[in-house]
Amino acid sequence: MEIHLDGERIEVPAGARLGDILPGRDVRCSVAVILPTLEEDAAESQEVRFVTSAGDMVVEMADPGVVSRLFRPGLAERLRLHWQDRYAAAFGPFESGVRPAREPGRYERGDVILGCGGYDPTQSYLIFARMRHTADYGAPADGGVIGRVVTGRGLLDRIAEGDRIIEVERIFRHADRSHAVITHDAAFQLEDGMQVISYVEGEVLGFGGDGIDTRVARSVEHFLLSVQSGRFLVDRSSSTHIADAHLVPTKVPAEFSGPRLEGTITVRTAGKSSGAVYIYTQGVSASPAHTVVGRVVHGIELVRFAGEGDLLAIRVEPEQFDLVGFTLAGAEEFVARRGVSLTADAAEGDRVVVGQTPATTLEVLAAGAVRVATEPSDHVISITLDEAAAPRSVTIFREVTGLKHHAVGKMPLVFRFEDVSLFKPKIGKGVGIIPENTPAxxxxxxTLAMTNDSRRGAGMVGIRTTPNAEFGPTAEPLTGTNVIGKVLDAGNLAGMREGTTVYVREVK
Structure with a gap:
């Protein structure tokens, strides 16, 4: 039988099953299986073909309605190359309803922009971005990006004086009437002609062959952290997107607002779902509550058919560059593979990286160099956290220590007496620590524990070096104690002194 596996044709024996063609797959991850069919319907897509004197380009429109509103009969006759430079090429002029914002926008290679000359809508242009840049094209406040070139990008560099757009036409594609199957069953029976999509691949905004743009570094870093495990959990699925909310809530800066075309990846920057990662299956307009961080380059079919609860394998280029938690020797090996130079604050002894400058992947790769702060390994305490028994308390602990974002967190040691060590991480106002997993x-x-809201010392974290049936690790009664985990290398506690910063590493 012939099977199309992630875009490659492979031959498999009759009777083959899903597990036979994906032997190393994580069995928890869902894959999309598109069944072969002979009966198809023609369905209108969001794609538009621009037939030019230099060749054809296919543009995916952010709003399909733009085609009917803008590309009226006879428009193509006026779409001649009016001006060009190294950044863009503009066709027109023609009349449109654009409302210029009189401010510059930020554009990526392949963006198609509706702007106007002299802020006059009767002198409007279709502008094709040739490279990443910032410019004022007399576009609306959202930047005026109405689409993105998805096929024929090489044509952007070949357009020359005298070229024109000959025709603008909607593309119709065949919609499969049979249902795609989402499954993680290794015993799923394959049939001849099936398409199997086993993973999603994405590339981040600001990273490409024409350089690295660090202006989106912080929001991109959040996305890279979210998919660091190589997994995307579909917490929410709708007609336009899927979303992974496991890092909600997290404050993420709004660094690049743009149209959310099919395959666009964004992070929500405001509201209750701040920090959630979205992948779009249909184009919607830009939103000030979403910052664009990347796009899907493979596996959009898997995204389209995935439902709530599905776990998807995801690959992203580039890999996150976070050395925190590495041993110094391990960090040296890692940077050597990435072609980055490393400077450490100390080199003697067995040391663990506890800080990194620059802090984000794009900034490190752009600089080609990174500096790290380290601590002796016996100054770092290894812990396990019991998320199943105390989910809210563990979430709070990870947030306030930094373990939510890095492999090593920290907290100040404020008091030691006899067998008790007390730590006071900074917890924001209004954070409720409900009683959970209180010992009986x-x-x-x-044992590692946190004082809950039933006591005045709520938020205090404690460790006790001896067992106790009356008071918990924070020296509070058991009813005021939430057990959140345990310390694995107790010997490292002995050298800790009041007023010092204690580093903790979670072992999973």
Whole structure:
């Protein structure tokens, strides 16, 4: 049988099953299987073909309605190359309803922009961006990007004086009437002609062959952190997108607002879902509550058919560059593979990286160099956290120590007496620590706990080196103690002194 696996044709014996063609797949991850069919319907897509004197380009429109409103009969006759430079090529002029904002916009290679000359809508132009740049094209406040070239980008560099757009036409594509199947069953029976899409691949905004744009570094870093495990959990699925909300809530800066075309990846920057990552299956307009961080370059079919609860394998270029938690020796090996130079604050002994400058992947790759702060390994305490028993308390602990974003977190040691060590991480106002996983009997030695809201010292974190049946690790009664985990290398506690910063590493 012939199977199309992630775009490659492969031959498999009759009777083959899904597990036979994906032997190393994580069995928890869903794949899309598109069944072969002979009966098809023609369906109008969001894509438009621009037939030019230099060749054809296919543009995916952010709003399909733009085609009917803008590309009226006879328009193509006026779409001649009016001006060009290294950044863009403009066709026109023609009349449109554009409302210029009189401010510059930021554009990526392949963006198609509706702007106007002299802020006059009767002198409007279709502008094709040749490279990443910032410019004022007399576009609306949202930047005026009405689409993106998805086929024929090489033509952008070949357009020359005298070229014109001959025709603008909607593209019709065949819609498969049979249902695609989403499954993670390795025993799924394959049939001849099936298409199997096993993963999603994305590329981030600001990273490409024409250089690295660090202006989007922080929002892109959040996205890279979200998919660091190579997994995307579909917490929400709608007709226009899927979303992974496992890092909600997180404050993410709004660095680049643009149209959310099919395949666009964004992070929500405002509201209850701030920090959620979205992948779009249909084009929608730009939103000030979303910042664009990348786009899908493979596997959009898997995104289209995935539902709530599906776990998707995802690959992203570039890989996140976060050295925090590495041993110094491990960090040296990692940077050597990435072609980046490393400077450490110390080199003697067995040391662990606890800080990195620059802090984001794009900034490190743009600079080609990174500096790290380190601590002796015996100054870093390894812990396990019991998320199943105390989910809210563990979430709060990861947030306030920094373990939510890095492999090593920190908290100040404020008090030590006899067998108790107390830590006071900074917890924001209004954060409720409800009683959960409160012990009913003796608390074992080296239990990690947090004081809940039933006591005045709510938010205090403690470790006790001896068992106790009356008081918890924070020296509070058991009813005021939320057990969140345990310490694995108790010997490292001995050298800790009041007023110092204690580093913790979660072992999963």
């Amino acid at each position: 009997g003796e608390v074992p030695a080296f």
